[in-house]
Amino acid sequence: MNSEGALLKRIRQAVLSAGEKGAGPVRLGVGDDAAILVPRRGRELVISSDFLLEGVHFTSSHSSDAIGYKALARGVSDLAAMGAAPLGFLLNLAMPSRRTGAWLEGFLKGLDRAARSFRIRLIGGDLAQNGQVAICIVVIGDTMTGRSIPRSGAKPGDLIFVSGTLGAARLGLEIMLQRQNRRRDATPLLTQHLYPQPRLELGSWLASHRAASAMMDISDGLSIDLARLCEASRVGAVAYEDRIPAVSIPESWRARLGLSRRANLEFALHGGDDYELLFTVPKRYAGILNRWRGDVPVTCIGEIRKSRGISLVTSAGERALQPQGWDHFKSPER
Amino acid sequence: MNSEGALLKRIRQAVLSAGEKGAGPVRLGVGDDAAILVPRRGRELVISSDFLLEGVHFTSSHSSDAIGYKALARGVSDLAAMGAAPLGFLLNLAMPSRRTGAWLEGFLKGLDRAARSFRIRLIGGDLAQNGQVAICIVVIGDTMTGRSIPRSGAKPGDLIFVSGTLGAARLGLEIMLQRQNRRRDATPLLTQHLYPQPRLELGSWLASHRAASAMMDISDGLSIDLARLCEASRVGAVAYEDRIPAVSIPESWRARLGLSRRANLEFALHGGDDYELLFTVPKRYAGILNRWRGDVPVTCIGEIRKSRGISLVTSAGERALQPQGWDHFKSPER
Numbered sequence: 001m002n003s004e005g006a007l008l009k010r011i012r013q014a015v016l017s018a019g020e021k022g023a024g025p026v027r028l029g030v031g032d033d034a035a036i037l038v039p040r041r042g043r044e045l046v047i048s049s050d051f052l053l054e055g056v057h058f059t060s061s062h063s064s065d066a067i068g069y070k071a072l073a074r075g076v077s078d079l080a081a082m083g084a085a086p087l088g089f090l091l092n093l094a095m096p097s098r099r100t101g102a103w104l105e106g107f108l109k110g111l112d113r114a115a116r117s118f119r120i121r122l123i124g125g126d127l128a129q130n131g132q133v134a135i136c137i138v139v140i141g142d143t144m145t146g147r148s149i150p151r152s153g154a155k156p157g158d159l160i161f162v163s164g165t166l167g168a169a170r171l172g173l174e175i176m177l178q179r180q181n182r183r184r185d186a187t188p189l190l191t192q193h194l195y196p197q198p199r200l201e202l203g204s205w206l207a208s209h210r211a212a213s214a215m216m217d218i219s220d221g222l223s224i225d226l227a228r229l230c231e232a233s234r235v236g237a238v239a240y241e242d243r244i245p246a247v248s249i250p251e252s253w254r255a256r257l258g259l260s261r262r263a264n265l266e267f268a269l270h271g272g273d274d275y276e277l278l279f280t281v282p283k284r285y286a287g288i289l290n291r292w293r294g295d296v297p298v299t300c301i302g303e304i305r306k307s308r309g310i311s312l313v314t315s316a317g318e319r320a321l322q323p324q325g326w327d328h329f330k331s332p333e334r
Numbered sequence: 335m336n337s338e339g340a341l342l343k344r345i346r347q348a349v350l351s352a353g354e355k356g357a358g359p360v361r362l363g364v365g366d367d368a369a370i371l372v373p374r375r376g377r378e379l380v381i382s383s384d385f386l387l388e389g390v391h392f393t394s395s396h397s398s399d400a401i402g403y404k405a406l407a408r409g410v411s412d413l414a415a416m417g418a419a420p421l422g423f424l425l426n427l428a429m430p431s432r433r434t435g436a437w438l439e440g441f442l443k444g445l446d447r448a449a450r451s452f453r454i455r456l457i458g459g460d461l462a463q464n465g466q467v468a469i470c471i472v473v474i475g476d477t478m479t480g481r482s483i484p485r486s487g488a489k490p491g492d493l494i495f496v497s498g499t500l501g502a503a504r505l506g507l508e509i510m511l512q513r514q515n516r517r518r519d520a521t522p523l524l525t526q527h528l529y530p531q532p533r534l535e536l537g538s539w540l541a542s543h544r545a546a547s548a549m550m551d552i553s554d555g556l557s558i559d560l561a562r563l564c565e566a567s568r569v570g571a572v573a574y575e576d577r578i579p580a581v582s583i584p585e586s587w588r589a590r591l592g593l594s595r596r597a598n599l600e601f602a603l604h605g606g607d608d609y610e611l612l613f614t615v616p617k618r619y620a621g622i623l624n625r626w627r628g629d630v631p632v633t634c635i636g637e638i639r640k641s642r643g644i645s646l647v648t649s650a651g652e653r654a655l656q657p658q659g660w661d662h663f664k665s666p667e668r
């Protein structure tokens with residue numbers, strides 16, 4: 001029998017959960033009308049939510065394990081982008097009955113692995129039957145009061161940094177779209193698309209060192225997300241093309257996928273789903289980044305300016321960088 | 335142009351919002367990677383989320399105004415069921431481009447009216463383009479620390495109460511399903527289905543008077559929700575049929591809809607979407623309910639028992655009450 005209660009029980013058993021009674025700041029977990037949270041003294045709560053929708057954010061060629069992992073990783077990346085530490089999450093899951101077997105099992109496995117990896121526990125949510133899979137994940141984390149890093153604090157003269165490599169998720173998507181993902185040598189190139197790594201350690205390091213003036217995660221692409229950070233901060237920016245840590249595309253894959261010589265840079269500028277951190281640091285604090293010894297490199301790619309608009313400096317000179325990343329309501333209807 | 339940014343701006347302008355900088359316990363509102371909440375001293379946070387899906391929770395015959403209102407009302411009802419006061423909500427909204435005109439306008443109007451009525455402000459969320467409308471609302475409220483009312487506190491001997499009238503929402507749904515909703519005399523019978531009223535005042539009164547031992551809202555039907563409350567509390571219950579405040583169905587409507595004489599009772603026992611409160615009160619405190627002077631009547635319908643299972647006492651004697659309310663994964667696939 002697949003009653004809602006039985007499904008709920010399966011989910012609770014399969015996924016790292018705070019239990020009914022909760023733990024730490026979670027005073028009441030799954031199974032009630034709502035979860036209860038009491039932040040520890042001197043901490044503030046950070047909360048965010050995201051959709052992951054079949055046919056929009058993933059297709060039938062994505063394994064349910066990757067979908068479960070990524071659903072939570074995307075949310076946790078929003079916590080990283082505030083400098084917060086994860087506390088709990090709510091899983092809202094709608095799906096057809098035929099997906100309650102192997103598909104759900106894979107989904108919960110990926111979700112559980114992500115929960116353990118990011119140390120975040122299931123504390124509630126909602127189940128519904130639906131023609132297509134729709135997932136909405138709510139994440140809750142905390143920081144020391146006043147230490148969260150918003151998008152809006154960048155000032156003219158601040159240096160602009162990104163973590164990791166940009167465009168790798170877009171390369172993975174291209175491999176999926178061209179149905180080359182079953183080749184064995186595709187596996188390492190798919191990792192950032194299928195199993196992105198939220199930059200929790202870097203985010204909380206920046207928050208605790210009060211190093212960053214503004215921060216967000218790159219979910220829709222550097223060009224559009226840098227424009228959003230600048231809009232929130234009422235500033236502009238200049239970025240240097242040769243400093244952008246773009247994914248390197250092996251020559252054999254470049255040929256196989258029919259990509260141009262500039263594809264890696266285009267992917268880095270406009271590809272979404274990287275979940276790297278984009279942050280600004282006042283020049284006088286920039287030295288502190290030399291003390292960063294964490295899991296991911298950080299690269300200075302440019303500088304905040306007073307005049308609005310984003311410029312890109314290339315070998316051919318300076319030009320306006322148009323936001324071309326992922327915008328849900330600009331793309332043609334799918 | 336319908337870019338995501340332009341849509342976000344429309345939503346912020348149309349719906350009561352905490353603004354970018356927030357207000358009160360909301361330290362950061364819409365427009366960042368996450369919202370920030372700092373509970374007032376001595377308060378705990380309560381958080382819940384729910385789907386509202388096209389073709390599942392509503393159909394194309396529902397006005398977008400009613401959908402917007404109800405999306406928030408359902409979530410706020412979960413806060414009422416904990417005894418909490420509303421603070422803020424996140425709107426996750428996926429829809430086709432063709433719905434961004436009049437449909438969205440109506441939706442935001444209903445949502446805004448609900449937000450003002452329940453004094454809850456938009457603090458964040460997510461937008462996506464999708465073939466069908468999918469809504470996931472996250473609500474956050476607070477109570478005095480330790481005063482939230484869970485489902486799990488009912489003890490043998492406690493009296494069982496419900497607020498308001500049960501089955502009225504199910505009657506409204508029947509009128510919609512039989513396409514009688516355009517008749518002028520249908521309007522008052524549709525109110526509880528289209529515009530349910532979360533029982534915030536009663537919920538917080540019960541919490542502040544420490545009167546209730548367990549509480550939840552009746553979202554899926556009395557028979558299934560009473561069974562859930564009893565399961566969480568590891569107890570059973572007996573309810574008296576003649577005490578259940580069932581909707582009264584006008585004779586003309588009973589005939590028009592082809593309903594049996596017992597339809598009002600069936601609707602009250604098994605109809606969903608009422609969003610009335612179901613709560614238990616230790617006998618020695620029951621007198622306190624005489625001091626309730628609020629917006630909705632409360633009725634004692636039975637008593638908690640030690641032995642598991644739910645019994646219904648009728649004029650023909652006592653029988654087991656089978657849970658027949660709304661279960662997403664028991665109903666045939668739609």
